Amino acid sequence: MRFAARLCLSVAPVLFAVSLITFFAIEVLPGNTAEQLAGVNATAEQIERLEQALQLDRPPWVRYGEWIGGAIVGDLGVSLANRQSVVSLIAERLPVTLALTSFALALALAAAVPLALISVYRPGGAVDRTVAILSMTGLSLAGYVLAPLLILVFAVQLGILPSIGYVPLSDDLIGGIRSLILPATALAVPLLGLYTRFLRGDLLEQIDSHDYMLAAKARGIGPWRALLRHALPNSLFGLMTLVGLHLGALLGGAVIVEQIFALPGIGQLLLQSVNLRDITVIQAIVLLLATATVLANLTVDVLYAALDPRIRHGRA
């Protein structure tokens, strides 16, 4: 109950502010949905007819008021461009983005943790230096640079993975996973670099600055066991925070990666909607992403409390 109350108190003002800013940011962009849809051959009269049909000739605050009134009671409206329900458009696309970002996050974390551990086992050694170079390279590679290179190697040259398209996991589990490997890797590599660098630094700080590590050594606990049993659990708090704070960047990366791999996800829908100034769809997606970000950060807080009794009992 406390969590739910806290959630509502946290989310409601954020969503209201986000919706207001988004609406008027789109409003001040040049062009409206009618102009975008009308295309290069339209006459001025045709554009005016379309503006009237889409009710874009009404003042912006009237349109915002109408939208927020509907949103409060759960009616997110229909797309201005095609009259399809916004909820159904999002429901169609959300599973793709969820699968992509979850897969990318899992890949990044699964690789970052062992890489950081082997780095700090012998700081400054050959392995540490190699991992440092690899993680800095990953950190420097944007997804849109990496993606075509992955396609070239794994789809064109080796022919073992598809270059475009998405197979729903519910239709074909293996096919679905294969369709996600390259896009998820393109999204995961920059995150992997970031997480590895961060976790390595935090682990070193645990080893160098905390008495419990010295005590573990004094008790004759081996270096691997000390790392895994004592340093890593403490360092995971920082990593969790980083993951939560980075959710926005992950979703931003997904927008680009979905475009390159022709994945019909939320990112692709958002980009198409921004190009069309399709405000009802944009508002709904932005609210969804804002909610996800707030929820992720609240979840991190809750996990903190679950993992650390000092926080749970208010002593930290």
Added chain:
Amino acid sequence: MPTGRLSSELILSALLVGLMGCSGDSAPASNEVEQSPADGSELTVLLDAGTVGAWPAGLDPATNTTAGFNLTLMNAVFGGLFQLAADPEGSNPRIVGVLAEGYEITNDGRTLVIHLRDSVRFSDGTPLDAEALRFNIERNIAAPCACAPIRWPWAEENRVVIVDNLTVALNFSRPYSAAINGLPVINVNWPASPAALAAMGEDEFRVRPVGAGPFRIVSNQLSSRLELERNPHYWQAGRPLLDRLVFQSIASEQAAYLALLAGDAQVIEGVTSTAIIEQAKAEAGLTVTPQPPTAPYVIQLNTSIAPFNDARAREAIYLATDVEAIRQGLFKGWYPAAESFTGPGGLFHAAEVPGYARHDLDRARALVDEIGGVEVKLGTLQSFVAEQVVTALQSQWREAGIDVSIETVDIGSLIQALRSREWQALLQTVGSYDPESGSGVTLRFGSGQLFSGVADPALDALFADAASATDMHDRDALYTTAAKHISDNRYAPFLFAFSPTQIVTRGVSGPGLTTPIPPIAINTAVHWQDVSLHHQ
């Protein structure tokens, strides 16, 4: 409504083309393999997400505002009353009946009579007869859509008349013989099933419309993926040759090309990147088919405001523009130079216009000095080709002492600038197979038109007469006079006639894919009913 392109695309393109070049096969392209089409054949076609691969308003002809861009999708689902066809080498372009058996122009050009084929059925099994066609045309005209054919000079009364069960007459207020050439690119060409519309309702019909074309819709994810299957009620026995056809929207030509090489697709429609086309030509497994150009690039000048309300400033732009350098430097001379609104693939083409002001840097500089300097804002829509060209123009014009800033905009920003009448110079394309249809010459040069920078009653009269004339020689003479009038008044310099290229994998063949057909609008309208895939 083009999507924004990734800023790194050019660099990445060069990198990838270089990498692929290392492993490329230099054998010549070839495609003509005589085998019977494979059973269960399926083709995946990649379309540019920014133009032909965007159908945000759905595919209902009455509400699809981007139908002119989406010709390939519309023809696959709705077939078309008429299509543009050509001989196998791309010559002798002509309008042919598909769902219609033929047409007549009567009443001195004031009436277009359309004869439907007997026993054509929509993919839901209901008949395409005169009443269904009349219903569609009236619905299209009434639709609050930029795709509505309201620019046609419809008669005040009896504009669409049923003559008999298979014949419909379209009546105009004045002679309009150009109608038949413009028909394949407007929504009148794509009749939809009235019964399916009534059963589904307008909103669902946008997503799953029912036509009488060679394919019917299996699934439609707007501006993303359209999956089609053979229409069992298609009128032509043995057609279509494919069982399934998938259109996949893709963000860049580089990604599309890699998907083709990876075997994840078989066709890329409308490729414009010279690097990709060159690379594809060197691949043994690909067939590259350039289309005969119909739409020249033009630099529209706004003659109503400074600096181009001064004819000397307009002439300076003509003289400062080195078309040959752009043709050779950017496009290896592939696209022919243009001095008017026609291209060699279209009707009434004139390669040269007498008295046209060609490149002369010294005269351009002298004119700029005489005026006391010229400052220009040059805009264009976001596109790979256009952005290269405006950058070249900026460099050339600066050599003549013209101060140029360039602005790349999306369609909404462009329309706002056009509505405010504050724009100065725009790089656009003009014309199509018939100068009157598509992004037609009237749209770019007619008085009072949103996309025009010219207000000249004499030019308006020439265009109106040319659109009305029933004799092709008369139309030719009128358009020749109009081209000279534009040139003499230095209204807008033309650059080169451009057309995109089709790239397909070995085994794919069909009209408009592996044989050229002039683009009737943005891209060539492929005859999907005749496209086949032979397993190698």
